[in-house]
Amino acid sequence: MGYNSGENMILEEILKNRAGFEEKLRKLIGRPVLLIELDMFALPCGCSGITANMRGLEFDDLEVFEPQILPLVKEMAENLGVKPTVTFARLVPGSSIVASLNWRTLCPRCYPEFARGAGKMPRPDLYMLVFERRK
Amino acid sequence: MKLFVPSPGHIDSLMELLTQKEKIYSIFMAGSPDYIGTGRSNLASPQLEDIKEQTEFAHKNGVKMELVLNSSCMGGRQLMPEGYRTNHWYVEKLVDIGIDSIVVADPYLVETISRDFDVDVVVSVLAFVDSPQKAEFFEDLGAKSIVIDSNVNRHFDVLHAIKDSVDCELKLLVNEGCLYRCPFRYAHFNFFSHAFGPEPRPNVLDDYYYLKCLELRIENPELIIKSPWIRPEDIKLYRDITDVYKIGGRTHFVDWILNCVNAYYNESYDGNLMDILDCPKDLKDLYNIPNKSLDGILEKQWTNCKKVCNKCGYCRTLTKKVTQVYSNGGTQRQMCVPWDTIAVKT
Numbered sequence: 001m002g003y004n005s006g007e008n009m010i011l012e013e014i015l016k017n018r019a020g021f022e023e024k025l026r027k028l029i030g031r032p033v034l035l036i037e038l039d040m041f042a043l044p045c046g047c048s049g050i051t052a053n054m055r056g057l058e059f060d061d062l063e064v065f066e067p068q069i070l071p072l073v074k075e076m077a078e079n080l081g082v083k084p085t086v087t088f089a090r091l092v093p094g095s096s097i098v099a100s101l102n103w104r105t106l107c108p109r110c111y112p113e114f115a116r117g118a119g120k121m122p123r124p125d126l127y128m129l130v131f132e133r134r135k
Numbered sequence: 136m137k138l139f140v141p142s143p144g145h146i147d148s149l150m151e152l153l154t155q156k157e158k159i160y161s162i163f164m165a166g167s168p169d170y171i172g173t174g175r176s177n178l179a180s181p182q183l184e185d186i187k188e189q190t191e192f193a194h195k196n197g198v199k200m201e202l203v204l205n206s207s208c209m210g211g212r213q214l215m216p217e218g219y220r221t222n223h224w225y226v227e228k229l230v231d232i233g234i235d236s237i238v239v240a241d242p243y244l245v246e247t248i249s250r251d252f253d254v255d256v257v258v259s260v261l262a263f264v265d266s267p268q269k270a271e272f273f274e275d276l277g278a279k280s281i282v283i284d285s286n287v288n289r290h291f292d293v294l295h296a297i298k299d300s301v302d303c304e305l306k307l308l309v310n311e312g313c314l315y316r317c318p319f320r321y322a323h324f325n326f327f328s329h330a331f332g333p334e335p336r337p338n339v340l341d342d343y344y345y346l347k348c349l350e351l352r353i354e355n356p357e358l359i360i361k362s363p364w365i366r367p368e369d370i371k372l373y374r375d376i377t378d379v380y381k382i383g384g385r386t387h388f389v390d391w392i393l394n395c396v397n398a399y400y401n402e403s404y405d406g407n408l409m410d411i412l413d414c415p416k417d418l419k420d421l422y423n424i425p426n427k428s429l430d431g432i433l434e435k436q437w438t439n440c441k442k443v444c445n446k447c448g449y450c451r452t453l454t455k456k457v458t459q460v461y462s463n464g465g466t467q468r469q470m471c472v473p474w475d476t477i478a479v480k481t
Contacts, residue, residue, distance in 0.1 A: 019463040030479030031354055032460045034421045055346070055417055056353030092341040097350060099341050 014038055017079050021052065024072050028065055033057050040080065046107030050082055057098040062089055062127055073129055077103050086114050087130040094124075101129075136370070136378050139163050139201065139306065140396055141385035142189075144179025149189050151389040153196045158400040161199035161235065164189075164385060165331070170225040171204035171213075172332025174240060174261040174324040178386050187232045199235040203385075205259035206328040207240050207321070214243065223251070230254045242276060249277025260285055260308050260381075261324050265293065267300035280304035282381060285311045288363035289437045294376045305377040309365040310384070310395060312412030314351070314358055319344040349417055356422055356474055357454040361444070364412055366426060367398040369433045383413035423459040423471045 018038040025033050034055040042048045062069065073087050084103040092099050106114060111134070120128050137160035142148050144164045152162065165177040166186060181189065190200040204226075212218035226248055229237065236255035239245055240262045249256040257280040258264060258273045265284035273281055281301070285308045287293045298305060313320070323344035330336055352358045365373065370380065382395045395411050398404035404411055408426040409419040436449055444450065459471035 015465045019466045019468070023463060026477050030477075032421060032474065032477045033353060034349075034417065036417055036420075055349045055421075058350065092343050092346055095343055095347065097341075097343065097346045099346065 013080060014040070017076055018052075021072060021076050025057070025069075028068050028072075029057075029061050031056060033061075040082075043107075045109050047104055047110050048082075049084055049102065049104040050076065050080055051103075052076075052101040054098050054100055057089075057101075059089075059091060059096040059098060059127065062098065062129070066129065070129060073101065073103065084130070085111065085132050086128065089127040089129065091125045091127060098127075136380065136400070137161070138396060138399060139379070139381040141382060141387075141392060143385055143387070143389070144177065144181050146185065146189055146192065148389050149192060152392060152396075153193065153198060155393060155396060156196045156198050158396050159198050160379075161201050162189075162193050163201035163203055163238065163381070166202050166204060166225075166229070168331050168336075169333050171209065171222055171239070171244070172206040172328055173203050174205045174207045174259070174328050175331070176327060176386050177331050183228050183232065186229065186234070190233050194233065200233075201236040201238060201257065202229055202234050203238045203259070204244070205238050205240040205261050206332050207261045208325040208328045209241065209332065210329070212333070213241060219247075223247075226252055226254075236280065238282070242273070245273060245278055246276045249279070255279040257306070258282060260311075263320075264297070267293075267296045270297045270301045270303075270305075274301045274303045278303055280306055280379070282306040282308055285313065285363050286316055288365055289433070289440060291438050294373075298376050304379055306379045306381050307365060307373060307377060308381045308383055309367075309370070309399060310382055310411050310413050312359065312362045312364055312409075312414040314348060315361045315363055317348070319348060349415060352415060352418060353421065356424075356458045357450050359409075359412075359415065359418070359422065359424070360450045360454045360458075362412075362414075364408075366408070366429060366433070367402045367404045367411070368426075368430060370399065370402050372433060372438070387413070387416075420464055421461060422474070423461060424457055425459075428457045 018035050022035040035052050036055050037053040039051045041051060077084050082103055083105060085106040087103050089098045090100045090102060114122060138158060139161045140152060140159045142152055142162045142164040165173045167180050167182055193200045213222055230252045234254060236257050237248060238257040238259045240259040245256050245258060256278050258278045260282040263284045264270050264273060264281050265287045270281055280303055283297060283305055288307060380399060382399060384392055398411050404426045406426060408424040409422055455475050458474040460474050460477050462472045463469050
């Protein structure tokens, strides 16, 4: 079992945060949503961050509980030492299903793609939670 | 009891599965997606030489080999001269290899394969045989065996009517955890048939049907209880219908498959029901439904169930009683809590 290792602090933190985030979302939404996989990633372009693949989370949940969810996503980023430029939800195209939550530290090449879009949905499948615009 | 057991599709899996060959009547696996494809996802695409090697190995161990070509949609390709020739050529090769049976969903393939080849044709669960009339139709086309639509697994009147109507073998798919009367069923299997069939294959990032299905069951685990799975302990209630059972799960690890084989072979499983259900893989880390807590329910309640849920409420009450949710999963604080302590009361 992962939680018995006691040797790898990074993995223990990820395990702890996966469970903690899931518990807090469940209490908030009143449904046993599942954080099926929590990943830290690095892309060839230079972007990096965290992805939380979700099951049972819906677009309505984000809209209704956004003020309560925002502190949770900020806490997750801090706990895992990530300073995201953008935090967003990715929706299954054309549906109300939230496929994942994403914390992304954007590289210089990808930043304009997000910065150019206006509003909460710069693309039909993306719902912006937080965007730190460059000064 | 004849158990049909899934293989992920490569020789290493098969060798591992057949360490318990005395419990297995037949292995089934998908073939190459380049010809007919299948209505479910696959992990491998064994070519003819792989299939030959695996068939010989199975036969050497006294186990039969079944190939699943149960695409529910071929886009009409099967009716075109080129498609007909290609499919015919492929089936001919499989028969030459010594495959014991071929599972198909399309009536046209049932008729042509049973007419033109010396091989047992099995009607797939994806042909949705849920009445004696459909069963008779497929038997008349030449089917040697029919996997009954799992939606009627708990409709004993229909099962008995089918049994009384045909002489061919009947099989029950025991561990499919799909939604009862699933509204996504046709669209999802058609999607799979293209995604795991010949080119061009759709390049889809998110499987809407799967994710929506999970979402519904996360919102309401009663839908899991109502799924038409058959518990290992309840096999005995089906003996007067058939003794042939199919275990679903060709995208799982061999260890998972063998756990199911042992459960059904021994007709007992002392663990989480979710461990042995094929379909909602992701939900086994969410729900704990102790299998033994469902002892006697089929006999007592579901054999006579009228399926008018809003007037009954039995499954709703049962769900609250037996369903637990894993809380703080993957940490030292992991525990199971009753589902209704998390869910908002409705």
